[in-house]
Amino acid sequence: MEDLKPSPANSSPLTPLGFLDRAATVYGDCPSVVYGDTVYTWSQTRSRCLRVASSLAAAGFGRGDVVSVVAPNVPAMYELQFAVPMSGAILNCINTRLDRRTVSVILRHAESKLVFVDHQFRSLVLDAVSLFPPTDHRPILVLIASDDEEEEAGDGQKGLKELSSWADFNSTYESMVDRGDPGFQWVRPLSEWTPMVLNYTSGTTSSPKGVVHCHRGLFMIVVDTLIDWPVPKQPVYLWTLPMFHSNGWTFPWGIAAVGGTNVCLRKFDGPAIYHLIERHGVTHMCGAPVVLNMLSGGSGNGDKPLKAPVQILTAGAPPPAAVLHRTESLGFTVSHGYGLTETAGLVVSCAWKPQWNRLPADERARLKARQGVRTVSFAEVEVVDPKSGVPVKRDGSTLGEIVLRGACIMLGYLKDPAGTAKCMDPSGWFYTGDVGVMHPDGYLEIKDRSKDVIISGGENLSSVEVESVLYTHPAVNEAAVVARPDEYWGETPCAFVSLKAETGRACPTEKEIIAFCRAKMPHYMVPKTIVFKDELPKTSTGKIQKYVLREIAKSMGSPKSRI
Known part of the structure; x- marks a missing residue:
């Protein structure tokens, strides 16, 4: 059999973009996207995506260009998850919770050629672009306008540039849909290893980590996730997870693969979620x-049980047992x-065993809070001694670093070969x-984060970055930030601070330190708690003992009120 080799017939590049073509064929008349009173079918969604891809290509955007x-x-x-890569360009979704400085750094690092800007975040992006050095190329801006703004531009009396609030934008999203070609032949990747998306791990202003994923990896994890959860054909999926978070964990492409309905919403709270669950029959x-x-906090549904079960997939900080119990009840x-x-x-998913259903509620919640085992098509997951690389004992107590091996691992960090080499071991x-x-x-089961990452409300934030801001305060001598448990957010930043002995001014209060931070970083990164100490605990070599501070923060419990 040695003479049997790969051929063009069996080596077509894998890509999740083809799921849209199939959805339009199989589920063409079925609802694809619901937003308020607007409903699109899969045929319409495919047409709109092709039109936008066509407009991008006609404007000169294509292979290798980053579109944010x-x-x-x-x-x-939702449509841009398909339309941008269908033009051959690389999709970069930016966290809307970031501040203008961080957005500016990301746009410059990614070398974005064009940015689609929702009208709600017009000022954020314009401010971010204004921070570009004079010699840097500025991206073209396209406005995702509100319905009222679209009507104003579409009345035939005013063009885009004549509208004062739109003077900085080249066109609108809907105008790109209107002038695009629905028969456009979308640009298939030359190789399944061709980059498709660029996502940033955090909003760091010093060393942004731009994660590059290829068509093959995204195809593999989409199929893997649909099998592992599992997701049936034609589910009704409610978008409570931001699509800027790793492309919504790849569910834009996954829901197309199974012909589901995407229920979109601009913002949400408990009552909004319950209303949409009942109105649309949400299943996932x-x-x-x-x-x-x-x-589960008593808002929105009055603690009344649902009329039909709803599947929820959660990740990040392990959900507290009490919250799990309340939610499932x-x-x-x-x-x-x-x-x-x-x-x-x-x-990795906490694959559930039927016999666990017979256990008490607290024990079930404890088991469910573990991260679990590798998903179906992922290759390997291990916990190893970081020095020797040897797997640790499977005793539930010996700590080690989590290592992974599988098809959906990133290609690497953009413009950071050293960072890529550091986390990609030669052994695989x-x-x-x-x-x-x-x-x-x-x-x-995750026990700690060696990178000092705090997960607050699903957002990953670096304690080192928060500390760097605290150190800019004229009265701060030492600062260390750790995670404090929070029943609402999962975790929140807790800052331990020692003050300089003689500053010639009154000592700052907790509120003043928090206000100082709010002026210098995205609000979700701001410490919610400030603990003043004469001196922070240190090792014999002078390093701050964060594990001591973590225990103190843990013993403090969840805050009584939220800032």
């Missing part, structure tokens, strides 16, 4: 543990997993920087 999007979960955001949704708090079925921006989605492992244990039954 700053938008909430509206129909345009994703979100950080903070979403579970919204659902209302009729939600919670699944828990683990993934990173570098894996494009969840590659991706080192996550997360610390965990392996239980005797083969289930993984």
